[in-house]
Amino acid sequence: MQNVHKKNIQPTGLVCSQSGQVRLFAEDEAATLKIGKQLGKQLKPGDIVCLYGCLGAGKTTLTKAIALSLDIPEREITSASFIIIAEHYGSLPLYHVDLYRLENGGVEDTGIEDCFGNDGITVIEWPERGESIIPSERINVRIKIEQVGRIFEIESPRPLYF
Numbered sequence: 364m365q366n367v368h369k370k371n372i373q374p375t376g377l378v379c380s381q382s383g384q385v386r387l388f389a390e391d392e393a394a395t396l397k398i399g400k401q402l403g404k405q406l407k408p409g410d411i412v413c414l415y416g417c418l419g420a421g422k423t424t425l426t427k428a429i430a431l432s433l434d435i436p437e438r439e440i441t442s443a444s445f446i447i448i449a450e451h452y453g454s455l456p457l458y459h460v461d462l463y464r465l466e467n468g469g470v471e472d473t474g475i476e477d478c479f480g481n482d483g484i485t486v487i488e489w490p491e492r493g494e495s496i497i498p499s500e501r502i503n504v505r506i507k508i509e510q511v512g513r514i515f516e517i518e519s520p521r522p523l524y525f
């Protein structure tokens with residue numbers, strides 16, 4: 364793995380490129396929000412961001428930060444388990460998809476394909492439950508809970524800077 368970085372995230376110039384992932388350590392929620400904002404401001408229309416990680420890893424927290432970078436109020440982003448797709452409108456549309464409820468399949472019936480390939484940004488929690496229909500051209504973020512803080516592993520088809 365390239366670019367292993369275990370200091371708190373600052374403007375480091377670390378690049379996440381095709382050839383490798385970037386690995387960032389966030390010691391607390393504020394650092395997670397920083398990573399999310401830095402990612403969010405580099406997103407483009409049509410981007411898909413898949414957030415992997417267990418319950419409480421920080422997927423919704425990261426989504427809040429992405430929303431903020433799109434001028435969407437953080438309070439609009441919730442983790443209501445009965446909502447599968449929530450649409451928000453900021454500088455770009457944000458489709459916040461949470462597939463948690465689909466533990467027994469059924470992603471084909473959710474309509475999430477309508478989110479892909481248009482001018483919005485799609486952020487997906489629990490993408491494991493939708494792999495059959497989520498396009499492979501996407502940014503993957505894997506969040507791991509550490510004794511203190513979280514590790515973020517980000518993999519992207521184009522360079523991203525952190």
Ligand SMILES: Nc1ncnc2c1ncn2[C@@H]1O[C@H](COP(=O)(O)OP(=O)(O)O)[C@@H](O)[C@H]1O
Pocket residue numbers: 389390391392393394395416417418419420421422423424425442488511512513
């Ligand atoms: N880097 C971090 N270190 C410690 N706690 C964090 C960090 N980032 C987020 N958290 C906390 O972890 C929890 C994550 O919750 P949430 O974002 O709802 O997780 P998920 O959507 O993955 O289930 C929140 O209580 C948040 O304050």
Ligand SMILES: [Mg+2]
Pocket residue numbers: 422423442488
């Ligand atoms: Mg969540």
